[in-house]
Amino acid sequence: MVGAMVRLGLLASLLFPAWADTPYQQPEQIHIGLGQKPGEMTVHWSTIQESYLRNQTAYDPGDSFVMYGLSKDALTRTSNGTSFLFQDYGDEHRNFTMHIATMTDLLPNKIYYYVVGGQRTGWSAALSFKSAPISAEDVQSRLPMSYAVYGDQGDYNGQTLPSLQIAARKGELDMVLHVGDMAYDFDSDNGRNGDAWMRDIQPLSAAVPYMVSSGNHEAGNNFNHYTQRFRNMPSNSGTITFPEFGKVPNNWWYSWDSGLVHFVALSTEVYTNADYYSMVVQQYDWLETDLAAVDRTKTPWVVAHGHRPLYCSCDNDCDTIATLNRMGFKQPDGSFKYGLEELFYRHGVDMYIAGHEHNYERMFDVSPKWNSMMPWLSGVTTESTIDPPATTYIVTGSAGNVEDHEAFTRPAPRRSAKRLNTYGWSKMTVYNASHIYWQQFQTDSGQPPSTWGQVVDATWLVQNHHGPFSYHPRRKEVENSGVAGLRPVDTISVDMSFWPVGRRLQMQCKHAGHNQAPVCSDQDHSKQMASKGRWQYTKSIDSGNPVDFV
Incomplete structure (x- = not known):
C-alpha cells in the first residue's frame, strides 16, 4: 500500500509541481454512501486548512483520490474523484474543500479497504467497509x-x-x-x-x-x-x-x-x-x-x-x-x-x-x-x-x-x-x-x-x-x-431535572439565527451537561480511530 501511495505521489508531483508548496491538510469527516449503480460505493470527505478558511478567493482543488482493494496491503485500484469549494455563510465566511470519489466494480459482500486523500493533502488511515450484494443470490446469502x-x-x-x-x-x-x-x-x-x-x-x-x-x-x-x-x-x-x-x-x-x-x-x-x-x-x-x-x-x-x-x-x-x-x-x-x-x-x-x-x-x-x-x-x-x-x-x-x-x-x-x-x-x-x-x-x-x-x-x-x-x-x-x-x-418517563439547561442551550442556538454567529460551542455544551450529571460520553471512541472488520 505504501509503495502504491509513493508512486501516486511521484506522479502527482510531476504533473502538478506547484503542489509541493501546499500545506498539509489531513482528510477528515469521511463518510460513504451507496452508489447509483450496483457494485459502487461513494466516499465524501473534507480537507480543512485554517489559514485558507476566511475569504478565500482562489479555489485550490486539492487531491481527490481513493485507493481501495481487498487487503490493507494491496490497495490495487485507484479512482480520481472531484472536489469543490464549500462556503459557509457565517460571519467568518469559512471556506474549505470537499471531495467525492466513487469506488466501482466492487465484488458483492466483500470486505474492502480504502484510503482517501493524496500526496498534497495527505492520506487518511486505512478504513474498511463491506460491499453491498448485487444479484438476488447475493442478497439471499447476505440475509x-x-x-x-x-x-x-x-x-x-x-x-x-x-x-x-x-x-x-x-x-x-x-x-x-x-x-x-x-x-x-x-x-x-x-x-x-x-x-x-x-x-x-x-x-x-x-x-x-x-x-x-x-x-x-x-x-x-x-x-x-x-x-x-x-x-x-x-x-x-x-x-x-x-x-x-x-x-x-x-x-x-x-x-x-x-x-x-x-x-x-x-x-x-x-x-x-x-x-x-x-x-x-x-x-x-x-x-x-x-x-x-x-x-x-x-x-x-x-x-x-x-x-x-x-x-x-x-x-x-x-x-x-x-x-x-x-x-x-x-x-x-x-x-x-x-x-x-x-x-x-x-x-x-x-x-x-x-x-x-x-x-x-x-x-x-x-x-x-x-x-x-x-x-x-x-x-x-x-x-x-x-x-x-x-x-x-x-x-x-x-x-x-x-x-x-x-x-x-x-x-x-x-x-x-x-x-x-x-x-x-x-x-x-x-x-x-x-x-x-x-x-x-x-x-x-x-x-x-x-x-x-x-x-x-x-x-x-x-x-x-x-x-x-x-x-x-x-x-x-x-x-x-x-x-x-x-x-x-x-x-x-425520564428524569428531567436538567431540562432547563438543555432548553436554554436550545434557545441560544435557535435564536442566534442562521446568518449570525451562534453563541453555543462544544466546550459550553459539554461542561454544562456534565455539571448536571447527565453527559453521555459520546466521544468515548476516538473519532479518528478507524473501524476494521474482523
Whole structure:
C-alpha cells in the first residue's frame, strides 16, 4: 500500500509541481454512501486548512483520490474523484474543500479497504467497509440485513453514538438511515459544529453507508450544509440549483435499493415554506413515478423516510404540519392535493419512518381517515403487525441532542403500539420477503446503567401481501372494524431535572439565527451537561480511530 501511495505521489508531483508548496491538510469527516449503480460505493470527505478558511478567493482543488482493494496491503485500484469549494455563510465566511470519489466494480459482500486523500493533502488511515450484494443470490446469502435508524442526533448529548459505533465495529450494521436533524446545527459556530459532528460519526459513517434525509435543523441558508456535505447520496431525481455552485445532485428526495428493500428519502421541509411549493409538486410527481416503478419481486419491501411525522401524538407538532405532509394542500374545490399518505396507500408503502419528535413512537398500520375536529387523531387502524392493510408509521427521533427529550403531553391514540421518552436508536432487520424484526435500543444515561443498551421495544412486522393496499385481502377490515380514538399505552418517563439547561442551550442556538454567529460551542455544551450529571460520553471512541472488520 505504501509503495502504491509513493508512486501516486511521484506522479502527482510531476504533473502538478506547484503542489509541493501546499500545506498539509489531513482528510477528515469521511463518510460513504451507496452508489447509483450496483457494485459502487461513494466516499465524501473534507480537507480543512485554517489559514485558507476566511475569504478565500482562489479555489485550490486539492487531491481527490481513493485507493481501495481487498487487503490493507494491496490497495490495487485507484479512482480520481472531484472536489469543490464549500462556503459557509457565517460571519467568518469559512471556506474549505470537499471531495467525492466513487469506488466501482466492487465484488458483492466483500470486505474492502480504502484510503482517501493524496500526496498534497495527505492520506487518511486505512478504513474498511463491506460491499453491498448485487444479484438476488447475493442478497439471499447476505440475509438477514440490519439497518440502524434514527433522527435528531447532535454533536452535544448525542447519547446513541457510542452504541452505534460499537455496532459498526462488530459488523452488525449494513447501513445507517439518519432521518434528519444532524449536528444541531451544521452551521452553528460558523460551521465548526457541523465539522465536529462529522468527525465524531466517522467511525460509523466511514464503515457503513450513511444515508440521510433533511430536517428543519438543516434549513439554514437554504439547506446549504446538508446539500453540500451529502453530495455522495445516490441521487436519481435530477438536480438542485445553487447560485454559488450551479446545479448539484438532488439529495432532498431520491431512492435506492438495499437488499430486499426499496428505500425512499423525502423532504418534509418543503411543506413548511411557501417558497418551496413548486418543490412540493416536483417531489410528489417524482415520488409517484418512483413508487410505480418498484419491482416488488426484487424489492418486496418499500420503506419511505423523511424528517417530520405524518402521524404522532406527543404535542402540537402533530397538528398542522403533520396534516400538511399527510394530506397536502387544500384546493379551491375543497379537495386536498400533494399529500404523501395517499401515495403511500395507493402504492403499498410498507413503512414510513420519521424523527423530529425527540421521543420514540411505534404505531400500527394507519389507513387514511380525516378527523376534522381533532386532526392528530385522524386515521384508523386494525392494530396489526401481521399482514397490516396499510402503512406502518414509526417516529424515532430520540438519538440525543441539546434539546433533550420531548414529553408526550397527549394521551395515546389507538394507533400507538409503544411510546418511549428515553434516548435510543432503532434497528430494522430484514430476514426475508415477508419478515422484518424491529427493535429499539435504549442508550439513556438518565436511566439506570443496567438498562443501557437494553432492547425496550421489539416486534415482528410480517407482510405476505406486498403491493397497493387497495388490493390487500384485509382491506375490508379497515372499513368494518378499523378503530380510531384513544387507548392506554405505557410511556416511560425520564428524569428531567436538567431540562432547563438543555432548553436554554436550545434557545441560544435557535435564536442566534442562521446568518449570525451562534453563541453555543462544544466546550459550553459539554461542561454544562456534565455539571448536571447527565453527559453521555459520546466521544468515548476516538473519532479518528478507524473501524476494521474482523
